Amino acid sequence: xxxxxxxxxxxxxxxxxVFKGTDQNGSKVSLADFKxxxxxLYFYPADSTPTCTVQACNLRDNYLLLKQxxxxxxxxxxxxxxxHKKFETKHQLTFTLLTDTKHTIVNQxxxxxxxxxxxxxxxxxxxxxxxxxxxxxxxxxxxxxxTKAHAEEIVEAALTPNxxxxxxxxDAKKK
Numbered sequence: 001x002x003x004x005x006x007x008x009x010x011x012x013x014x015x016x017x018v019f020k021g022t023d024q025n026g027s028k029v030s031l032a033d034f035k036x037x038x039x040x041l042y043f044y045p046a047d048s049t050p051t052c053t054v055q056a057c058n059l060r061d062n063y064l065l066l067k068q069x070x071x072x073x074x075x076x077x078x079x080x081x082x083x084h085k086k087f088e089t090k091h092q093l094t095f096t097l098l099t100d101t102k103h104t105i106v107n108q109x110x111x112x113x114x115x116x117x118x119x120x121x122x123x124x125x126x127x128x129x130x131x132x133x134x135x136x137x138x139x140x141x142x143x144x145x146x147t148k149a150h151a152e153e154i155v156e157a158a159l160t161p162n163x164x165x166x167x168x169x170x171d172a173k174k175k
Contacts, residue, residue, distance in 0.1 A: 009110060010109060010110055010130070010138060010141065011138070011141075012138055012139065012140060012141060013137060013138065014137065014138050015136055015137055015138075016031060016039075016041070016130060016132045016136050016137065016138050017031075017108040017109060018030070018031050018032065019031050019098075019104070019105045019108060021076070021098035021099060021100060021104075021105055022081060022098065022099050023081070023084070023096045023097060023098055023099070024081055024084035024085045024087075024088050024096070024097045024099075025081075025085070026081060029074070029096055029098060031132070031136070034072050034074075034132075035136070036134050037070060037071075037072050037134060038069070038070050038071045038072065038131065038132065038133055038134060038139075038158055039071070039072045039073075039074060039130075039131075039132040040059075040066065040071050040072070040073045040074070040129055040130075040131055040132075040154045041074050041076065041109075041129065041130045041131075041132060042055070042059070042073070042074070042075050042076070042128075042129040042130075042142075042145070042150070043075075043076050043077070043105075043106060043109065043111045043125050043126070043127065043128050043129070044056070044075060044076075044077050044125065044127055045077060045078075045124050045125045045127060046077055046078070046079060046125075047077060047079045047083045047084060047086070047087035047097075048083075048086070048087055048090070051127075051147055052077070052127075053087075053091060054147045054148055055127070055145065055147040055150055056075065056087070056091060056093055057091055058147060058148055058149065058150050058151050059073050059075075059093075059095065059150060059151050060091065060092065060093050060094055060095070061151070062151030062152065062155075063094045063095060063151075065151060065155060066151055066154065066155065069155050069158055069159070070134075070158075071131075071154060071155070071158055072095075072096075073095035073096070074095065074096045074097075074098060075093075075095065075096065075097045075098065076097075076098045076100050076105050076106065077097070077099075077100065077125060078099075078100050078101055078103060078106065078125065079099065079101075080099050080101055081099050084097040084098075084099060106125055109128070109130065111125055111126045111128045112124070112125060112126075113126060126143070127144075127145060127147075128141065128142060128143055128145070129141070129142040129145050129150065129154065130142075131154055131157050131158060139157065139158070140154075140157035140158075142154070142157075
């Protein structure tokens, strides 16, 4: 497992790390549950913050489009199940939100690390989405997702045989 100051580097084509977690309803969820399906595994810093809410609502508003393209959506943040349930209810979210209070999944995917805001350094989640194909391999990595148009960029990457380099590039190593 990575320490907080290390980033695991995952690349397009790598096998997605297998994870297990608990969702907003207390149910156990595993990547194995989605075998044979595409998964948009999106990591976000916190429930009910402005940017995280915009991103979640974009995915909610385009959930039918994602489902029609065979894409399941799973959100992951360090918040607990109670927070996730409130977030789901308030914004009528239609997808799974996994709790990761011990930072197990965020460390597996290399999206937990040092961040900076207003000159303050702290540990947190890098907003990142991994599009995982039906065989469990990473098809695209969104290191700087467009929160207001994230579902659209996920669908575009899912439909493209070789997603554009813009999808892969980004500044995930924020210091």
